[in-house]
Structure formats: structure tokens, C-alpha cells
Amino acid sequence: MMSSSELRVPETVGPESDAGLRPDRAAGFKxxxxxxxxxxxxxxxxxxxxxxxxxxxxxxxxxxxxxxxxxxxxxxxxxxxxxxxxxxxxxxxxxxxxxxxxxxxxxxxxxxxxxxxxxxxxxxxxxxxxxxxxxxxxxxxxxxxxxxxxxxxxxxxxxxxxxxxxxxxxxxxxxxxxxxxxxxxxxxxxxxxxxxxxxxxxxxxxxxxxxxxxxxxxxxxxxxxxxxxxxxxxxxxxxxxxxxxxxxxxxxxxxxxxxxxxxxxxxxxxxxxxxxxxxxxxxxxxxxxxxxxxxxxxxxxxxxxxxxxxxxxxxxxxxxxxxxxxxxxxxxxxxxxxxPAPDPGGVGAHVFSGPDPQACGGQRAEGTTPGQTEASALSDGPRINLADAIRRTLDAELRLNTRLVVFGQDVGVKGGVHGVTRGLREAHGAERVFDTSLSEESIVGRAIGMALCGLVPAPEIQFRKYAEPAMEQIADCGSMRWRTNNRFAAPMVLRIPVGAARTGDPWHSQTKEAEFVRMHGWLVAAPSNAADAAGLLRTALRGDDPVVFLEHRALLDAASARRPYPGDDYGLAFGRAATLSSGDDLTLVTWGGMVAPCLRAAAASSHGVEVIDLRTLWPWDRETVLASVRRTRRCLVVHEDSLAAGIGAELAAVVAEEAFLDLDAPAARLGMADIPPPHAPALLGAALPSAETIGAEIERLARF
Ligand SMILES: Cc1ncc(C[n+]2csc(CCOP(=O)(O)OP(=O)(O)O)c2C)c(N)n1
Known part of the structure; x- marks a missing residue:
């Protein structure tokens, strides 16, 4: 924090004495x-x-x-x-x-x-x-x-x-x-x-x-x-x-x-x-x-x-x-x-928010505390799809927090190309839910400026691929708290649809989560159902860190992702995985769009498969994954993103490092082949993991 003496302009040359000068000379300058x-x-x-x-x-x-x-x-x-x-x-x-x-x-x-x-x-x-x-x-x-x-x-x-x-x-x-x-x-x-x-x-x-x-x-x-x-x-x-x-x-x-x-x-x-x-x-x-x-x-x-x-x-x-x-x-x-030189022991401090608020940026810097979001989920709410869950959560938070603004290409009048923000502009006004020019650099860059000025921006990028023009701003946003030694932070919630829906193609179907995990300073959420989406989004909107919120296109209206709305107070902490099925023979780690095929493969398998939905990719729940792997002695990670240097590689490496002596089979991965998503359903089906290929891999590892 700055001391008050730092704020004073250095007046080391005495008082001003410009009075009486020719106007062009004085001209109001010191x-x-x-x-x-x-x-x-x-x-x-x-x-x-x-x-x-x-x-x-x-x-x-x-x-x-x-x-x-x-x-x-x-x-x-x-x-x-x-x-x-x-x-x-x-x-x-x-x-x-x-x-x-x-x-x-x-x-x-x-x-x-x-x-x-x-x-x-x-x-x-x-x-x-x-x-x-x-x-x-x-x-x-x-x-x-x-x-x-x-x-x-x-x-x-x-x-x-x-x-x-x-x-x-x-x-x-x-x-x-x-x-x-x-x-x-x-x-x-x-x-x-x-x-x-x-x-x-x-x-x-x-x-x-x-x-x-x-x-x-x-x-x-x-x-x-x-x-x-x-x-x-x-x-x-x-x-x-x-x-x-x-x-x-x-x-x-x-x-x-x-x-x-x-x-x-x-x-x-x-x-x-x-x-x-x-x-x-x-x-x-x-x-x-x-x-x-x-x-x-x-x-x-x-x-x-x-x-x-x-x-x-x-x-x-x-x-x-x-x-x-x-x-x-x-x-x-x-x-x-x-x-003295900086303390090398402190080099890792301030990547994310901690007990001391930043001096500038986000709602916390001005003395407000983000709301508590630990209330438990209501189970008697109406059953809604994932798109509705996001819309309802945005709607409730917009009502609660007048600093929140929701924007992006087609987000305002149209309600988003995926329909997720439909009706929000009518409910909250054109100043709070609005369209932007077609520049992702501008969408994220402007969100940074807004966050620094105390707003809570929730920008939307239309498709994962189109976040690429914004990568410079995304990287600078993520490193901001660390590189300013906790003086500045620009918390925002960056909503990005990912993944293949009925068909694929190189522009509308990428997932590419690993890039965001490698952007230091960003939390990354990848919910697989409506209740988790509502809880994670609420926590993100009340938090003090930038969050990439990945909305899988195929899940927006999928039956598998429908849940009762968990209520306007429900928040879910980041870094806590959900164990969706229990078993003693193999741990299957996944998230987002791959949760449903993994559950199908587990149900069809003759082996006891423990399916873990990570829910957030940064931080990811190491404790839950490692405890399960130590018990089942086998681990398979399944994701939609391509394999090389993907999150599966990171998880498999951690499992190999931390639980090597407990393993009865190599830590394994399944993901998209190392190609862009193809368009023809036959090609897409061949490129993506399916319940069948996941089942075959479970079998291979079980027999290893
Ligand atoms: C996006 C990007 N590309 C390249 C560089 C490397 N680089 C640093 S300064 C500079 C020249 C910038 O010139 P100008 O904007 O005219 O500013 P000046 O240094 O002349 O004041 C370049 C190419 C960079 N910093 N950022």
C-alpha cells in the first residue's frame, strides 16, 4: 500500500509564481x-x-x-x-x-x-x-x-x-x-x-x-x-x-x-x-x-x-x-x-487473491467484501437446463450487485448466439447488459479497465476459438495481481462456450482448456450440470479473481445436465471435485462434456469405476483424485481437448509423481486426437472419446 507521503506531488522548487506572466507563457501550467x-x-x-x-x-x-x-x-x-x-x-x-x-x-x-x-x-x-x-x-x-x-x-x-x-x-x-x-x-x-x-x-x-x-x-x-x-x-x-x-x-x-x-x-x-x-x-x-x-x-x-x-x-x-x-x-x-533485493521466498505470492485486498480494482478494493456463497443447494427448485441455470444466476446477481455488467457480441438485444443471456437486457437495462464491437481484444481489454474502475464485468466470447484475439489481454489480466505485487487486480468472469455439439469444426468446437490453466492468475471452471454451473458462477461473480467459465455447448440443453435450480444463494467452492460413482477398480477423472459418456462407460463396465467430475480445472482437486487413485490403483483421465500437453498430461504426471508406488497400471489419458475438431459427424465421432472407447480403455487398464 502507498503511504500518504507518496501521494504528494514533489513541490521541491517552491510555490508557483506564474502570476503576471504573458498568458501564452503561463497558460495554466505549473x-x-x-x-x-x-x-x-x-x-x-x-x-x-x-x-x-x-x-x-x-x-x-x-x-x-x-x-x-x-x-x-x-x-x-x-x-x-x-x-x-x-x-x-x-x-x-x-x-x-x-x-x-x-x-x-x-x-x-x-x-x-x-x-x-x-x-x-x-x-x-x-x-x-x-x-x-x-x-x-x-x-x-x-x-x-x-x-x-x-x-x-x-x-x-x-x-x-x-x-x-x-x-x-x-x-x-x-x-x-x-x-x-x-x-x-x-x-x-x-x-x-x-x-x-x-x-x-x-x-x-x-x-x-x-x-x-x-x-x-x-x-x-x-x-x-x-x-x-x-x-x-x-x-x-x-x-x-x-x-x-x-x-x-x-x-x-x-x-x-x-x-x-x-x-x-x-x-x-x-x-x-x-x-x-x-x-x-x-x-x-x-x-x-x-x-x-x-x-x-x-x-x-x-x-x-x-x-x-x-x-x-x-x-x-x-x-x-x-x-x-x-x-x-x-x-x-x-x-x-x-x-535489499526482493525476497526470493516470496516469489510465488499474489498470483491469486489472499487475505490482503489489492489497492485498486474489483469490488473488494473499495471496502466491500464479496458475499458469502456457502449456502447449501435447494433440491426442490424447478428442474432447468444448464443455459437457464447460467441465465438465472446472472439475473439474480445483476439484481443484487449494481456493479455487475454483462456484455459481448450479440449478448444484448439478441440475448447471445447461444441464447444464454436472453431477457437480461429487458430486465436490467441497456446500460448493464449490452452488445460490443466485434473485437475480442476489446471485450476483454475493456473488461480489465472496467474491473480496475471497480465494476464486476462478465464478458462473453462467442466461441472458444474466438478467444484467441483476446489472449494478450487475458494473459495481462491474469498476471496483473502478481506483477503489481497485489496493488492491482482485475477480477472478471469470462464466459466462453466450448466443445463440439452435433457437429464439429476447427472454429466452433474447440475446448482448449489447458491454455487457460497455463495463463497464470486465472481460475477455470468447467461445470457438467446446471446446479454446478449456478454454484460456480455465483462464487466467481462474488470473488476477487479472474475466472474463465467454460460452458459446454452440448450441455446447454442436454437432459444429462438438467438439475433443480439450487437457489439464489447457492455457491460452490472452486477446487472441490464431485465423486459421481464409486468403485474399487479404477478412478476415471473427467469434467464438462465428457462426464456423461464416462458415466455411461462406467455403468456398462464389469469393473468398479469411480467417476470423478473435477468441476474446476484450476485449482483442481488433487486430494480427491489422489485419495481415489491410491485406493483403486488405476487412473484414467478423459477429456475432449486434444491430448498433447493437455490437462490429462498434467493430471497423469501428478498421479505418476505422487502415487507411483500405489499404481497397478500406468496413469492413462484419452482425449481428442491431436487434430482440430472435424466437421462430418463420422469424423468427429472417430476423433472424440466415446462411451465405447472409454469402456475399452477401462478394460485394458483393468487387465494390465
Ligand atoms: C505486441 C508487441 N510486439 C512487439 C513488441 C516489441 N517492441 C517493443 S517496443 C517496439 C516498438 C514500438 O514503437 P512505438 O510504438 O513507436 O513506440 P516508441 O518505442 O517509439 O516510443 C516493439 C516492436 C512488443 N513489445 N509488443
Missing amino acids: WRRIAYLMHVSRALDALEEELCAQGEIAYQFSARGHDLLQVMLGDLLTHPHDGVAAYYRSRPLLLSLGAPIKEVLRSVAAKGGGYSNGRDIGVVFNRPGNGGPTALPMAGGVGSQYSPAVGWAQALRYRRVVRNEERYAGAIAVAAGGDGSVAASGFWAGIVAASTLELPVLFVIEDNGYGISVPSHFQTPNGEIGDNLAAFSGLRILKGDGADPAALADILREGVSSVREGRGPCLLHLKTPRLQGHSYQDKQAYRAPEDLAQASRRDPLPRLRDHLTPGVFSRDVWDGVEEEAKAAVRDAWREVQAL
């Missing part, structure tokens, strides 16, 4: 502070270059050239609910938002504590708002910052309009990126969502002409993203010199106030010189000498000096500010050098 932070930023860059050369730190991404626009922008981000999603070259902006120099260096030097406790790359930051603007956790992926910023903006509007939280009025989201990032899918997803929904987002493109060595005309025609977006209705565009203090004063003020006043999103295309290589290691051999010379002529630091002296303060004051900044960086580095 010029002394800007000058100070420019010098701090330059001193940090210089120090890092030394440290890189000595091999004391691994990375440096110089902000020289980008620094002025960032410290001036930060000066205008004063609303306590402003949210800033930036990138690895954004340190001056972070300093301007109040990040202490010592904390910055601590992160760079990979010391214990600080932004990430030595876990992330050291040049990306995060900063919980605590009464000031929030810096959303940055990530390494170029373009990944835009959708979370748009989600933050959407949540700002939601909190004000739906929850009547007036304190969110006037707050904005800022997304900053380089000219390379405008080619990324996240950028386009962000521009489309912000423009179509008229959201308060300020896009700041810091165009230094290169993405590492690739010139900006490879990223957008002529390198002119502002011109190319001119036809976008609903998006205001301002262009200018990102190294000229006077021009910046006008453009930044205009852009920020236009978004704050509710005039929709605005994009600033600011040309900046890149005064160093992309990173310390990059010696820029690809740039012509004249290009380099021209860049250094555009250096914003001397231009700021000429802009401010002698009109705002004397040259002596300017020089004094520079010395003060250099001394502050030197002192901070001396302190940071003495700090």
Missing part, C-alpha cells in the same frame, strides 16, 4: 514543476545509461524527447478518477502524476518492494489513485494499453449514470502510445469503441518516427495517423509539435478540456524527436546522420528553457532547478542502492 520534472527525467535517463553501461541494470528506454509533452500532460490530469494507460516510455508522465523518484529507481534496479517487488521489467509502472489519478498497470505488449483505457472510460460513465456516483463526473481516461502502436489491433479496437460509444478518452500518440528501427510510414499511410483518422465521426483530432512548449500548452489544454467537458474522444498526434536509441542497446545505425542531427535540434529541453527564461523565471532559477533535480536523483539512487 511551469516550475514542469522544468523540475524535465530535469529529473533527464537525470534519470543519464543515470540509467551509466548503470546499463556498467551492467548494473538490464534495461533503459530513454524518454528524452518525449519528456516535455508527458510532464505537461500530467499537469492537467487532476481529477481523482482520471485513469492513465501508458507504456514503457511514459516515466515522465508517471513522475508528473506524483510517482516518487525513489520508487521509480527502485523498480528499475529490481529491488524489493515498490511497483512490482522486482517482478516486472522495471520500466513499466502502475500507481493506485488513492485520491489522485490512477496509472493503470502498464504491460509490455505494444498496443495493449488502449482497450483497458476505454474500459476505464466506460466505467466512469457507468458509475455516474447508472450508480449516480457524481464524483466520477468530469473524469477521463488517457491512453498514450508510440507511432508503432497505431498499427496494433488494440489501437483500432480502442478507437472504434471510444468513438462509437462517445467515451471520454484522450488518445495521445507520441510519434517519434520509429518503432525501434521501422519508420512510421509502415504503421499507417504516410505516417499520418491524425490525417488518416479524419473521417472517423465522433473522434476529435488535434495535431502538433510535441516538443514545442507553446504549441503543447494549447493542444494539451484543448484536448483534455474537450474530453472532460463530454465532447467525446479526442486523439492528439504529437510529433516528438527520439533523441536516443529505442533502448540502451539500440545504437541507431539505421538512422542517417542528418536525421539524428535534426532530432537533436528539436530537443524540447532547450526549447522549454527559452520559453520560460527570462519571462517566467530567471536563468539562475532554471539552473538552480536543474541542480536540485540532479541532486534529488543522486540522493534517491544512493538510498535505492542500499535497499
Whole structure:
């Protein structure tokens, strides 16, 4: 958690004295502070270059050239609910938002504590708002910052309009990126969502002409993203010199106030010189000498000096500010050098939520506790199918929790392509159950921003295969708590239909659960019946971790999955398997769509087969599985996903490691052949495990 002293902006150069200046000079900016932070930023860059050369730190991404626009922008981000999603070259902006120099260096030097406790790359930051603007956790992926910023903006509007939280009025989201990032899918997803929904987002493109060595005309025609977006209705565009203090004063003020006043999103295309290589290691051999010379002529630091002296303060004051900044960086580095390295024993902490809530994100961070969900199931409820169970649970939780929002492609008016959200929009309104643009990156990325702003997002992806464009956001969401050392978390419930129904094909029938288990920080549910689905979904929606909720398409209306509705209070804990049949000869572990064929195979077998439905794949119930295997001495894992590196491989490995001496046969697996799901029923039948092939494998293992 941050101490209150960390929240104060460093006012080391005395009170403001801009009164009486020419308006273009004063222009509402805290010029002394800007000058100070420019010098701090330059001193940090210089120090890092030394440290890189000595091999004391691994990375440096110089902000020289980008620094002025960032410290001036930060000066205008004063609303306590402003949210800033930036990138690895954004340190001056972070300093301007109040990040202490010592904390910055601590992160760079990979010391214990600080932004990430030595876990992330050291040049990306995060900063919980605590009464000031929030810096959303940055990530390494170029373009990944835009959708979370748009989600933050959407949540700002939601909190004000739906929850009547007036304190969110006037707050904005800022997304900053380089000219390379405008080619990324996240950028386009962000521009489309912000423009179509008229959201308060300020896009700041810091165009230094290169993405590492690739010139900006490879990223957008002529390198002119502002011109190319001119036809976008609903998006205001301002262009200018990102190294000229006077021009910046006008453009930044205009852009920020236009978004704050509710005039929709605005994009600033600011040309900046890149005064160093992309990173310390990059010696820029690809740039012509004249290009380099021209860049250094555009250096914003001397231009700021000429802009401010002698009109705002004397040259002596300017020089004094520079010395003060250099001394502050030197002192901070001396302190940071003495700090200990992170404790290796703690490297596994904060993958999932624990007793200490995160400072920012999810409902718990604001002091609310997720509801208890341990009530027992009602057995006299109406018998419903799995789709109804999900719909009823969403409906009940939407009634209970006004922070919950349900969205995705066709989720609103149509009620979902699988019909699962049918009627929810009519019941809860278009602000709470809504459609999105056709971008999975945007669906999950926006959910991250919403969760960080305190909402409980429950996005839907139409089919498992179509989660692939969202994988970058899914991975960043999962690692967030860990890499920010429990400062931030973005709990959400990501509903994804999986599996083959009547037919298969490579796009609509994948299960691919193992990918989510390997995405650190996600819980994974794979219910096989309506009661389990209701209980797991409720626990997920009241929890504090991101959850992938896998809904098997063939089970949505299957007779085998129908159960009495367990009631509006019923919750099921993750990591507790259900033993569906008992037996002494073999343990059959399965979940989701394979439960029914496994039960059929067990019933038809002459051997005593204990069928265990895992219900959740992360965590999975090791105790129940191992206790059963130690008794039956045989284990077969059956899943619909393909075999290689699947969850069956993980389970079989654990059984082999933990229960080797108890086994009378090798731990075995059955799954889809290592091919995509085929379309023709004859081919699908041959590729998937069936009651017959499962029965044959039971027989083989029993006789082993
Ligand atoms: C998705 C992704 N692809 C590739 C990279 C490797 N990479 C890091 S920075 C960078 C160039 C980005 O250039 P730009 O957006 O113009 O920002 P600048 O570094 O110039 O400020 C690349 C390709 C990455 N981080 N993320």
C-alpha cells in the first residue's frame, strides 16, 4: 500500500509564481514543476545509461524527447478518477502524476518492494489513485494499453449514470502510445469503441518516427495517423509539435478540456524527436546522420528553457532547478542502492487473491467484501437446463450487485448466439447488459479497465476459438495481481462456450482448456450440470479473481445436465471435485462434456469405476483424485481437448509423481486426437472419446 507521503506531488522548487506572466507563457501550467520534472527525467535517463553501461541494470528506454509533452500532460490530469494507460516510455508522465523518484529507481534496479517487488521489467509502472489519478498497470505488449483505457472510460460513465456516483463526473481516461502502436489491433479496437460509444478518452500518440528501427510510414499511410483518422465521426483530432512548449500548452489544454467537458474522444498526434536509441542497446545505425542531427535540434529541453527564461523565471532559477533535480536523483539512487533485493521466498505470492485486498480494482478494493456463497443447494427448485441455470444466476446477481455488467457480441438485444443471456437486457437495462464491437481484444481489454474502475464485468466470447484475439489481454489480466505485487487486480468472469455439439469444426468446437490453466492468475471452471454451473458462477461473480467459465455447448440443453435450480444463494467452492460413482477398480477423472459418456462407460463396465467430475480445472482437486487413485490403483483421465500437453498430461504426471508406488497400471489419458475438431459427424465421432472407447480403455487398464 502507498503511504500518504507518496501521494504528494514533489513541490521541491517552491510555490508557483506564474502570476503576471504573458498568458501564452503561463497558460495554466505549473511551469516550475514542469522544468523540475524535465530535469529529473533527464537525470534519470543519464543515470540509467551509466548503470546499463556498467551492467548494473538490464534495461533503459530513454524518454528524452518525449519528456516535455508527458510532464505537461500530467499537469492537467487532476481529477481523482482520471485513469492513465501508458507504456514503457511514459516515466515522465508517471513522475508528473506524483510517482516518487525513489520508487521509480527502485523498480528499475529490481529491488524489493515498490511497483512490482522486482517482478516486472522495471520500466513499466502502475500507481493506485488513492485520491489522485490512477496509472493503470502498464504491460509490455505494444498496443495493449488502449482497450483497458476505454474500459476505464466506460466505467466512469457507468458509475455516474447508472450508480449516480457524481464524483466520477468530469473524469477521463488517457491512453498514450508510440507511432508503432497505431498499427496494433488494440489501437483500432480502442478507437472504434471510444468513438462509437462517445467515451471520454484522450488518445495521445507520441510519434517519434520509429518503432525501434521501422519508420512510421509502415504503421499507417504516410505516417499520418491524425490525417488518416479524419473521417472517423465522433473522434476529435488535434495535431502538433510535441516538443514545442507553446504549441503543447494549447493542444494539451484543448484536448483534455474537450474530453472532460463530454465532447467525446479526442486523439492528439504529437510529433516528438527520439533523441536516443529505442533502448540502451539500440545504437541507431539505421538512422542517417542528418536525421539524428535534426532530432537533436528539436530537443524540447532547450526549447522549454527559452520559453520560460527570462519571462517566467530567471536563468539562475532554471539552473538552480536543474541542480536540485540532479541532486534529488543522486540522493534517491544512493538510498535505492542500499535497499535489499526482493525476497526470493516470496516469489510465488499474489498470483491469486489472499487475505490482503489489492489497492485498486474489483469490488473488494473499495471496502466491500464479496458475499458469502456457502449456502447449501435447494433440491426442490424447478428442474432447468444448464443455459437457464447460467441465465438465472446472472439475473439474480445483476439484481443484487449494481456493479455487475454483462456484455459481448450479440449478448444484448439478441440475448447471445447461444441464447444464454436472453431477457437480461429487458430486465436490467441497456446500460448493464449490452452488445460490443466485434473485437475480442476489446471485450476483454475493456473488461480489465472496467474491473480496475471497480465494476464486476462478465464478458462473453462467442466461441472458444474466438478467444484467441483476446489472449494478450487475458494473459495481462491474469498476471496483473502478481506483477503489481497485489496493488492491482482485475477480477472478471469470462464466459466462453466450448466443445463440439452435433457437429464439429476447427472454429466452433474447440475446448482448449489447458491454455487457460497455463495463463497464470486465472481460475477455470468447467461445470457438467446446471446446479454446478449456478454454484460456480455465483462464487466467481462474488470473488476477487479472474475466472474463465467454460460452458459446454452440448450441455446447454442436454437432459444429462438438467438439475433443480439450487437457489439464489447457492455457491460452490472452486477446487472441490464431485465423486459421481464409486468403485474399487479404477478412478476415471473427467469434467464438462465428457462426464456423461464416462458415466455411461462406467455403468456398462464389469469393473468398479469411480467417476470423478473435477468441476474446476484450476485449482483442481488433487486430494480427491489422489485419495481415489491410491485406493483403486488405476487412473484414467478423459477429456475432449486434444491430448498433447493437455490437462490429462498434467493430471497423469501428478498421479505418476505422487502415487507411483500405489499404481497397478500406468496413469492413462484419452482425449481428442491431436487434430482440430472435424466437421462430418463420422469424423468427429472417430476423433472424440466415446462411451465405447472409454469402456475399452477401462478394460485394458483393468487387465494390465
Ligand atoms: C505486441 C508487441 N510486439 C512487439 C513488441 C516489441 N517492441 C517493443 S517496443 C517496439 C516498438 C514500438 O514503437 P512505438 O510504438 O513507436 O513506440 P516508441 O518505442 O517509439 O516510443 C516493439 C516492436 C512488443 N513489445 N509488443
